[in-house]
Amino acid sequence: MENRLRVLRAERNWSQGDLAERLEVSRQSVNAIETGKYDPSLPLAFRIAELFGLAIEEVFVSPSRAH
Amino acid sequence: MPWTPAAKRYNVRLILLTLLYGVFLTSAVYGFKHHLVGGAVAWVVATLPALPLIGVFAAMGRYLVEEQDEYVRMLLVRQMLWGMGFALSCATVWGFLEGFDLIRHIDGYWIVAAWYFGQGIGACVNRVTLGARVACS
Numbered sequence: 065m066e067n068r069l070r071v072l073r074a075e076r077n078w079s080q081g082d083l084a085e086r087l088e089v090s091r092q093s094v095n096a097i098e099t100g101k102y103d104p105s106l107p108l109a110f111r112i113a114e115l116f117g118l119a120i121e122e123v124f125v126s127p128s129r130a131h
Numbered sequence: 132m133p134w135t136p137a138a139k140r141y142n143v144r145l146i147l148l149t150l151l152y153g154v155f156l157t158s159a160v161y162g163f164k165h166h167l168v169g170g171a172v173a174w175v176v177a178t179l180p181a182l183p184l185i186g187v188f189a190a191m192g193r194y195l196v197e198e199q200d201e202y203v204r205m206l207l208v209r210q211m212l213w214g215m216g217f218a219l220s221c222a223t224v225w226g227f228l229e230g231f232d233l234i235r236h237i238d239g240y241w242i243v244a245a246w247y248f249g250q251g252i253g254a255c256v257n258r259v260t261l262g263a264r265v266a267c268s
Binding site: 101 | 133201261262
């Protein structure tokens with residue numbers, strides 16, 4: 065699933081490790097989500113969106129709308 | 132390698148169970164070799180080395196439950212599925228070959244070794260397809 069995680073992270077000058085620490089997951093998890101290799105569960109997706117103060121659809125792109 | 136708290140606890144349990152396995156196996160081999168056990172005691176002593184291995188299965192299950200990082204948990208599940216598939220496939224093929232007298236009989240506990248080996252394959256698949264690995268790979 066496409067997402068804006070890398071951009072949002074870069075805007076805040078956060079490394080993957082910084083984001084992982086804030087989300088209480090491994091850096092590997094952040095990397096997998098960021099590169100689209102892993103789709104997070106709904107609770108984790110909500111945690112990510114809330115951390116950035118955004119709605120889920122502002123972070124993750126719906127697969128049906130992705131090109 | 133993500134050494135999550137749950138992974139650290141799993142590794143401590145694994146080390147303790149491995150040590151226990153070594154003690155039980157050595158004792159059982161010594162006891163049987165020197166004819167120190169017999170009757171019902173022999174059954175108990177022969178079963179003892181299996182208990183830590185069963186403990187390892189339980190420890191893996193507990194790790195799956197305790198692991199809070201869902202991505203790491205997914206990697207572990209994939210790895211375990213590879214282990215299970217590989218072990219069951221080996222047992223099935225070996226069973227038919229043995230049934231048709233094409234191959235000799237081997238002790239059933241080798242299925243555990245095949246399961247571990249299969250998990251190793253699973254870890255490699257995770258590494259190649261996702262570029263990831265888990266603490267117990």
